[in-house]
Each structure stands twice: as C-alpha cells, then as structure tokens.
Amino acid sequence: MEYVIAFAVGGLICVIGQLLLDVGKLTPAHVMSTLVVSGVVLDFLGVYDKLIDFAGAGATVPITSFGHSLYHGAISEAQRHGLIGVATGIFEVTSAGISAAIAFGFLASLVFKPKG
Amino acid sequence: MATKTKAKPIGSMQMTQQMYQQHASKFQPKRNVLLNCVRAFWVGGTICLLGQALQNMYIHFFGFTEKTASNPTVATLIFIAVLLTGFGVYDNIGQYAGAGSAVPVTGFANSIASAAIEHRSEGLVLGVGGNMFKLAGSVIVFGVVAAFLAGIIKSVLKMIF
Amino acid sequence: MDSMKQSARISRQTWHFAEDVRVQASAVAVGPKEGEGPLASFFDKIHADAYAGQQTWEEAERKLMEDAVNHLLQKASITEQDVDVILAGDLLNQNITTNFTAEKLAIPLMGMYGACSTSMLTLATAAALVNAGYADKAIASCSSHNATAERQYRYPTEYGGQKPPSAQWTVTGAGAGLVGIGGKGPRITYATIGKVTDMGIKDPFDMGTAMAPAAVSTLQSHFQDTGRTPQDYDLIVTGDLAAVGFPIVKELMLTQGYEMEEMYNDCGLMIYNPEQEVFAGGSGCASSAVVTYSYIMDQLNRGLLKSVLVCATGALLSPISYQQGNSIPCIAHAVAFEGGA
Numbered sequence: 001m002e003y004v005i006a007f008a009v010g011g012l013i014c015v016i017g018q019l020l021l022d023v024g025k026l027t028p029a030h031v032m033s034t035l036v037v038s039g040v041v042l043d044f045l046g047v048y049d050k051l052i053d054f055a056g057a058g059a060t061v062p063i064t065s066f067g068h069s070l071y072h073g074a075i076s077e078a079q080r081h082g083l084i085g086v087a088t089g090i091f092e093v094t095s096a097g098i099s100a101a102i103a104f105g106f107l108a109s110l111v112f113k114p115k116g
Numbered sequence: 117m118a119t120k121t122k123a124k125p126i127g128s129m130q131m132t133q134q135m136y137q138q139h140a141s142k143f144q145p146k147r148n149v150l151l152n153c154v155r156a157f158w159v160g161g162t163i164c165l166l167g168q169a170l171q172n173m174y175i176h177f178f179g180f181t182e183k184t185a186s187n188p189t190v191a192t193l194i195f196i197a198v199l200l201t202g203f204g205v206y207d208n209i210g211q212y213a214g215a216g217s218a219v220p221v222t223g224f225a226n227s228i229a230s231a232a233i234e235h236r237s238e239g240l241v242l243g244v245g246g247n248m249f250k251l252a253g254s255v256i257v258f259g260v261v262a263a264f265l266a267g268i269i270k271s272v273l274k275m276i277f
Numbered sequence: 278m279d280s281m282k283q284s285a286r287i288s289r290q291t292w293h294f295a296e297d298v299r300v301q302a303s304a305v306a307v308g309p310k311e312g313e314g315p316l317a318s319f320f321d322k323i324h325a326d327a328y329a330g331q332q333t334w335e336e337a338e339r340k341l342m343e344d345a346v347n348h349l350l351q352k353a354s355i356t357e358q359d360v361d362v363i364l365a366g367d368l369l370n371q372n373i374t375t376n377f378t379a380e381k382l383a384i385p386l387m388g389m390y391g392a393c394s395t396s397m398l399t400l401a402t403a404a405a406l407v408n409a410g411y412a413d414k415a416i417a418s419c420s421s422h423n424a425t426a427e428r429q430y431r432y433p434t435e436y437g438g439q440k441p442p443s444a445q446w447t448v449t450g451a452g453a454g455l456v457g458i459g460g461k462g463p464r465i466t467y468a469t470i471g472k473v474t475d476m477g478i479k480d481p482f483d484m485g486t487a488m489a490p491a492a493v494s495t496l497q498s499h500f501q502d503t504g505r506t507p508q509d510y511d512l513i514v515t516g517d518l519a520a521v522g523f524p525i526v527k528e529l530m531l532t533q534g535y536e537m538e539e540m541y542n543d544c545g546l547m548i549y550n551p552e553q554e555v556f557a558g559g560s561g562c563a564s565s566a567v568v569t570y571s572y573i574m575d576q577l578n579r580g581l582l583k584s585v586l587v588c589a590t591g592a593l594l595s596p597i598s599y600q601q602g603n604s605i606p607c608i609a610h611a612v613a614f615e616g617g618a
C-alpha cells in the first residue's frame with residue numbers, strides 16, 4: 001500500500017510541476033526553484049513532516065524535500081545552539097544528496113562525452 | 117510600457133506589439149497539457165516508487181533506520197540519474213516526461229551532470245568546476261536563502277513566545 | 278559610371294546587380310540528422326556523426342564549414358589562392374567557427390554576424406563586392422551546429438528539460454557559394470537588406486513568431502522596390518520560420534495584398550521529414566544556407582526553377598539580452614536569383 005501512496009503523491013507533485021511548466025509557462029529552473037521554496041514553507045508550517053509520514057518516498061524524492069531538509073537542518077541546529085545554528089545547520093541533512101550529485105557529476109564528466 | 121502600445125511598422129503595416137502578439141498567438145502550437153500531466157504523473161510516480169523500494173531495501177538489508185535510509189536512497193537515485201545522463205538517455209526521458217523527470221531529485225542530478233559533462237571541453241577547473249551549477253545553482257541558492265530566512269523567523273518567534 | 282550607380286542602388290534597401298554576377302558553384306556539408314532528411318541526395322558531404330570526427334562540438338562545426346568550402350573549391354576547379362575574399366559567419370560568440378576556418382583556408386576574411394540571416398547577408402555583400410569590381414571571386418559561407426547552439430543559447434545537450442512544440446532544431450551543417458562574374462550558374466539579380474524588427478516577443482523557444490515580422494518587412498520592401506509580386510517568382514523561401522512563423526508570414530503578407538501560396542516555402546520545413554523529431558522545424562544559419570546552396574542552386578541550374586527569392590531570417594538575441602528581460606530583435610535579408618546555365 002505504501003508503494004501506491006508513494007507513487008500517487010510523487011506523481012501529483014510532478015503534475016504540479018508540469019502545470020507550472022505548461023500553463024504557467026515557467027522555465028524548468030524557475031519551476032524547481034519554486035518547488036524547493038515551497039518545501040521550505042511547508043516545513044515551516046509543520047506540514048511537510050506529516051506528508052513524509054504519509055507518503056514516504058513520494059514526499060522525500062521530489063525536489064520539494066530538498067527545501068524541507070535544508071529547513072530541518074537549520075532548525076535542529078538552532079534548537080541546539082541558538083540562532084547561529086540556522087546558518088551552521090542548513091546543509092547538515094541534505095549533505096548526502098548534494099555531495100553525491102557533485103561527486104558523481106564530476107566523475108561523469110571524466111568518463112562521458114555529451115552525445116547531443 | 118510605451119513600446120507595447122506604440123505602433124511599429126512591419127513593412128508598410130502599422131501594428132502595435134500587442135496587436136501582433138495577439139495575431140501571432142493564433143498560430144502557437146497548443147501544448148497538450150493533459151497528456152503532459154499524465155506522462156509527468158506516471159514517470160514521476162514511478163521514480164518515487166523506485167525510491168520507496170530502495171528505502172525499504174536499505175532499511176531491511178543494510179540496517180538503516182527510517183530516519184537515516186533517505187541518505188543512501190537519494191544517493192542511489194542520483195547515481196542512476198547521472199549514469200542515464202552520461203549515456204545520453206536522460207534528455208529523451210525528460211522530453212517525454214517533462215516535470216516527471218525534472219521534479220524528483222533525479223532531475224537535480226541531471227542538471228548538474230549534464231552541465232559538467234557538457235563543459236568538460238573547457239577543462240576541469242573552469243569548465244566542469246565553473247559551470248556545474250549553471251542550472252542547479254538557482255535551486256540551491258533559493259532553497260538555502262528560503263531555509264535561512266524561515267529558520268531565522270522561526271527561531272525569533274520561538275524566542276518571543 | 279553614373280548610370281551604373283543608378284542601377285546599383287534602386288532604393289534605400291534594395292540593390293540591383295547590373296553585371297553578370299553568378300553563383301558559379303556551391304557546396305554543402307551536413308550532420309547525420311540532415312543526411313536522413315528529404316534533401317539528402319543534394320548534399321556534398323554527410324557526416325555520420327555530429328562530432329564529424331573531432332574532439333569537441335565547436336571543432337565539428339569548423340570541420341563542416343571547412344568541408345563545404347573545400348568541396349566548393351573542388352567543384353569550381355580552383356584553389357584557395359584564386360579566391361579574393363571569404364565573407365562568412367556563424368552563431369557562436371565572436372564567430373569562432375568562421376575565424377578558425379578562415380585561418381586554415383588562408384583566404385582574406387570578412388566575418389559577419391546576422392544570426393540565421395547570415396547566409397543571405399554574406400551572399401548579398403559578396404555579390405556587391407564582385408559587381409563593383411572589388412573582388413574577382415568571393416566565397417559566401419556560413420554554418421551552424423545543433424550542439425554548439427544549444428550549449429551557448431539554451432541548455433547543455435544532455436539536460437532533460439522539456440522543450441515546447443514551438444521550439445526549433447538548429448541545423449547542423451555549413452553551406453558555401455562562389456560568387457564571380459560570368460561563367461555558369463544562377464545569376465544574382467537583386468538583394469534587399471533588412472532593418473531590425475522587434476515586435477516584443479521574448480521567448481527564445483519561439484523564434485518563428487519573433488522572426489516573422491522581419492521577413493514580412495523585408496519581403497514587402499523587396500516587392501515595392503523592384504515592382505515585383507510573389508507571382509514573379511517560382512519559389513520564395515524564408516530561412517527558418519518553420520511551422521510557427523510560416524503561416525504568420527502568409528497571413529500578414531495577404532493582408533498587405535501579397536498572395537504567397539503555391540510558391541512559398543520555408544527552409545526550416547524543407548530540410549527535415551515530419552517524422553524526424555524536430556519540433557517546429559529547422560533553424561540556424563545552416564537552415565537557409567544548406568537548402569539554398571544545394572537544392573535551390575541545383576533546381577536553378579537544371580532549369581526546373583527559373584526565379585527564386587531567398588529571404589534568410591535571423592534572431593539577433595544573446596543569452597544575456599533575454600535573461601535581462603529584453604525582447605528578441607530580428608532581421609531578414611533577401612537575395613533574388615535567376616536562370617542558371
């Protein structure tokens with residue numbers, strides 16, 4: 001059952017992105033930036049954690065979860081170390097994603113050539 | 117804007133920019149929004165499904181917890197996306213699925229990998245290093261800025277209440 | 278002397294070539310996708326791979342332009358030394374394709390930029406130089422490459438961003454024409470130099486809509502200046518308006534009393550089959566150059582077409598200009614050809 005929910009919720013978030021592309025006529029970069037900020041806002045409002053409990057990967061795989069992770073990292077550090085934690089904690093949770101993307105992307109540039 | 121309503125000559129025709137754009141919009145090919153949404157839904161959903169399966173695998177076979185399993189899951193999806201980008205397949209998936217392949221974290225990985233691969237010809241430092249974040253940069257910047265501001269606001273609110 | 282001057286400048290925008298200025302030879306080199314299109318049999322060189330055996334996309338584009346010029350020299354049975362000047366351009370920043378290719382060819386260079394209108398910009402100027410006696414033989418050439426254009430103007434080629442149906446596919450290819458007095462080949466009779474036209478279109482994924490007004494402006498000026506009508510031509514082509522801009526031009530010309538139906542086509546629509554996934558159609562300097570310097574020259578030489586007007590259209594934007602919110606200024610240059618043999 002969790003697979004069906006993950007599929008449906010993930011799919012729906014993508015549909016929102018597609019509508020921003022086709023109806024809103026935004027560029028892909030604008031759509032991604034909008035979704036990431038939405039992830040931050042939804043976590044600020046306490047909603048995104050509930051969405052993750054409900055949909056699992058359907059909420060953690062879309063780029064919105066990146067915003068959630070950034071905010072989560074900032075807040076949990078702030079709880080431990082006060083206001084400065086907002087700055088020191090931002091990349092704590094997302095570190096795996098960003099590090100992987102940069103490292104694998106770099107390695108890919110050594111191995112692959114663009115095919116056009 | 118004055119230029120939008122001022123008439124401009126096209127040959128011997130006087131036409132405002134607005135008039136021309138209205139005129140030309142008749143010939144705009146209509147995007148099949150419904151079809152694009154269906155494609156985005158099933159491809160995006162499938163990627164999330166794959167993510168769920170990976171997550172469960174990491175919990176059951178590799179001893180990760182619910183909280184920590186998302187790290188290797190995301191890293192695995194990113195690895196797959198980078199491979200598909202390198203093999204020249206991701207751009208075809210992207211044209212078909214639109215937001216379905218761009219919105220999941222795989223799209224983020226593709227934007228970094230495609231830029232890195234493309235600019236390898238300009239060297240590793242200035243080419244790859246300098247151009248890698250061409251497309252992903254705005255996602256990182258806006259995510260961080262939003263999290264920073266929201267974090268400050270939440271912390272200040274907590275201090276007050 | 279005076280009467281020649283009179284018949285040279287027949288109006289502000291239109292030139293007449295009184296001497297026997299001809300396209301004595303022409304040649305075209307293309308990439309694999311174009312080689313699978315309907316005009317493949319007219320091309321001199323089709324590369325099996327978009328890298329053309331080179332290490333980078335940019336080097337591949339230079340190879341294409343080099344191939345086009347070398348085939349041209351071979352067909353005309355001359356060497357580079359016999360050519361006084363090469364007028365050429367491409368889409369890349371600072372015209373690097375042209376610069377490096379001209380260095381290899383060791384022909385005096387006049388680099389020109391007209392975006393996708395470069396083919397006729399260079400040809401018209403070459404014709405003027407030859408007509409006035411400043412050059413005995415001149416080459417007009419231009420090139421474009423899908424990958425170099427994408428990575429400069431839009432996205433990395435492996436990026437998975439979805440392109441809208443109004444987007445176009447930059448033609449990978451190069452074309453070159455040899456201009457001289459007398460001999461065999463289609464005569465260049467008139468050229469109309471366009472003015473920059475900007476109707477406020479901002480979307481770099483919809484060039485057709487942006488460029489159509491420029492084509493209309495130049496075509497109208499041409500007809501008014503020469504006293505001709507579309508019916509005086511067997512074929513009128515625009516460079517790369519493709520599926521979106523093509524009907525706009527037809528309609529706008531009709532409102533001005535010019536009926537462009539049976540004789541009107543667009544190079545961006547001619548170069549690819551509908552099954553080849555090219556969105557609205559071909560674009561780039563090579564779109565007009567490749568079709569003109571192969572198919573159109575061939576048809577004129579064999580007498581299957583007697584008079585042709587080629588109106589190459591260009592979008593004069595840069596990545597910075599549209600990111601800064603500017604609209605896309607466009608231009609179109611037209612050259613009229615007659616006869617052949």
